[in-house]
Amino acid sequence: MINSIDKPAIFISPDYVIQAVNQPYQDVYSTKVDIGVSRCHSVSHKSAVPCDQNGESCPIQSCIQSGRSASVVHIHQMENGKDICDIVMKPIKDEDGITIGFLEILEDLKFASAQSQKDKMVGESEPFLALLKKINRAGKSEIAVLLQGQTGTGKELVAKALHDVSPRKDEPFVVIECTGLTESLFESELFGHEKGSFTGATHSKQGLIELANGGTVFFDEIGDVPLNMQVKLLRLLETRTYRTVGGLKQKTSNFRFLSASHKNLLELVNKGEFRQDLYYRIAGFPIFLPSLSERKGDIALLTQYFLNHSQSQQKRFSLEALNVLKQYTYPGNIRELKNLVEQAALLADEDEITVEDLPEHILFNPLNEEVSGSKAKTLEQVEADYLYKMLNTQAYTLDELAELLGVSTRTLYRKIEKHKLSIDY
Numbered sequence: 478m479i480n481s482i483d484k485p486a487i488f489i490s491p492d493y494v495i496q497a498v499n500q501p502y503q504d505v506y507s508t509k510v511d512i513g514v515s516r517c518h519s520v521s522h523k524s525a526v527p528c529d530q531n532g533e534s535c536p537i538q539s540c541i542q543s544g545r546s547a548s549v550v551h552i553h554q555m556e557n558g559k560d561i562c563d564i565v566m567k568p569i570k571d572e573d574g575i576t577i578g579f580l581e582i583l584e585d586l587k588f589a590s591a592q593s594q595k596d597k598m599v600g601e602s603e604p605f606l607a608l609l610k611k612i613n614r615a616g617k618s619e620i621a622v623l624l625q626g627q628t629g630t631g632k633e634l635v636a637k638a639l640h641d642v643s644p645r646k647d648e649p650f651v652v653i654e655c656t657g658l659t660e661s662l663f664e665s666e667l668f669g670h671e672k673g674s675f676t677g678a679t680h681s682k683q684g685l686i687e688l689a690n691g692g693t694v695f696f697d698e699i700g701d702v703p704l705n706m707q708v709k710l711l712r713l714l715e716t717r718t719y720r721t722v723g724g725l726k727q728k729t730s731n732f733r734f735l736s737a738s739h740k741n742l743l744e745l746v747n748k749g750e751f752r753q754d755l756y757y758r759i760a761g762f763p764i765f766l767p768s769l770s771e772r773k774g775d776i777a778l779l780t781q782y783f784l785n786h787s788q789s790q791q792k793r794f795s796l797e798a799l800n801v802l803k804q805y806t807y808p809g810n811i812r813e814l815k816n817l818v819e820q821a822a823l824l825a826d827e828d829e830i831t832v833e834d835l836p837e838h839i840l841f842n843p844l845n846e847e848v849s850g851s852k853a854k855t856l857e858q859v860e861a862d863y864l865y866k867m868l869n870t871q872a873y874t875l876d877e878l879a880e881l882l883g884v885s886t887r888t889l890y891r892k893i894e895k896h897k898l899s900i901d902y
């Protein structure tokens with residue numbers, strides 16, 4: 478039976494000993510499996526003890542407790558190094574209903590890595606692994622995924638990963654940036670236009686929806702689509718049909734729909750700024766991306782990754798400098814970390830990047846002050862305090878400050894307005 482499974486699979490007795498293995502499993506692990514002797518944890522984790530004695534959750538234990546299948550995303554030691562696997566464990570019972578063992582089926586998540594591998598989503602923290610499981614499960618279906626998270630948390634990267642794990646992976650992945658689109662631009666960008674349909678339309682133009690036929694469309698910042706255009710978007714999503722601007726014929730496009738917003742769309746629905754029917758159409762599977770502060774365990778690996786793939790590959794952060802990077806709270810999340818790493822690497826004269834090479838503003842971090850103080854603040858208050866201090870240094874123009882924080886100048890303006898801060902320059 479195990480040989481009919483095309484993914485790596487093993488059958489394990491309750492004492493963790495591998496009793497059967499298929500070829501795909503043997504192909505991905507460097508440790509040879511000795512049937513009736515090797516234990517699952519010694520092959521996949523190179524560990525002498527089961528996962529739950531090593532600070533990780535053990536899906537066998539979850540199966541025993543619930544009597545049902547269990548799943549987990551773990552980092553495994555594969556033939557090519559550390560890979561991330563989505564694991565499903567199924568209890569196997571005899572005719573009397575007694576569990577005689579467990580069938581473990583693995584899927585290597587090729588779009589992600591727990592090592593500094595180019596063009597992959599990297600990380601190893603629990604919130605990151607939980608995110609990968611959602612990507613892997615939702616990606617394979619046709620469900621409309623709504624990605625929500627702060628700026629720079631990797632929403633676009635996740636959208637691409639959702640496309641890459643889907644059956645549409647060899648078809649186009651089309652990104653539609655919704656911020657700043659006027660009604661006429663929205664229609665002609667999305668649906669295309671016929672020659673002569675408006676002043677300046679000297680040629681007919683294919684729309685993005687047509688280009689995405691067979692593939693995936695990703696609407697970035699969907700919360701910025703004005704209300705009157707939301708109706709048209711809803712109609713498109715319900716019928717998958719549209720008309721080009723100035724055209725008479727109805728056209729059809731077969732696309733998978735993904736969207737993202739840094740805004741809380743349900744709040745916009747409650748305020749009447751986003752249509753409720755559209756929200757439920759696009760939020761078939763909502764995914765909330767963790768901020769970098771919620772996945773501090775990934776900062777060292779991400780730092781390494783950004784250095785390795787920069788022009789300063791040979792440089793390394795000193796322990797002290799790395800600690801400063803780990804302490805800082807990142808309003809611009811991963812994008813801000815990437816910028817900081819690249820800037821510090823360029824400033825460092827030696828191969829070791831020290832605290833002196835880091836920008837001053839990250840050395841004085843209001844959250845650090847709060848953590849050592851007695852009274853905790855909300856993240857909103859911390860952001861407001863931090864922006865206030867940064868603006869008061871008057872050391873940067875707004876464009877420079879936005880770049881340092883890893884956000885757009887537009888986002889910085891919005892935050893300044895939100896916190897009612899004044900700009901004196």
Ligand SMILES: Nc1ncnc2c1ncn2[C@@H]1O[C@H](COP(=O)(O)OP(=O)(O)OP(=O)(O)O)[C@@H](O)[C@H]1O
Nearest residue numbers: 597598599627628629630631632633634739811812
């Ligand atoms: N897990 C990760 N591993 C490596 N790089 C990452 C990861 N997550 C994000 N990045 C990088 O961080 C940067 C920001 O990511 P991305 O543009 O996807 O964020 P976003 O949430 O879409 O931002 P915004 O809301 O501002 O559009 C990109 O350079 C991206 O490649």
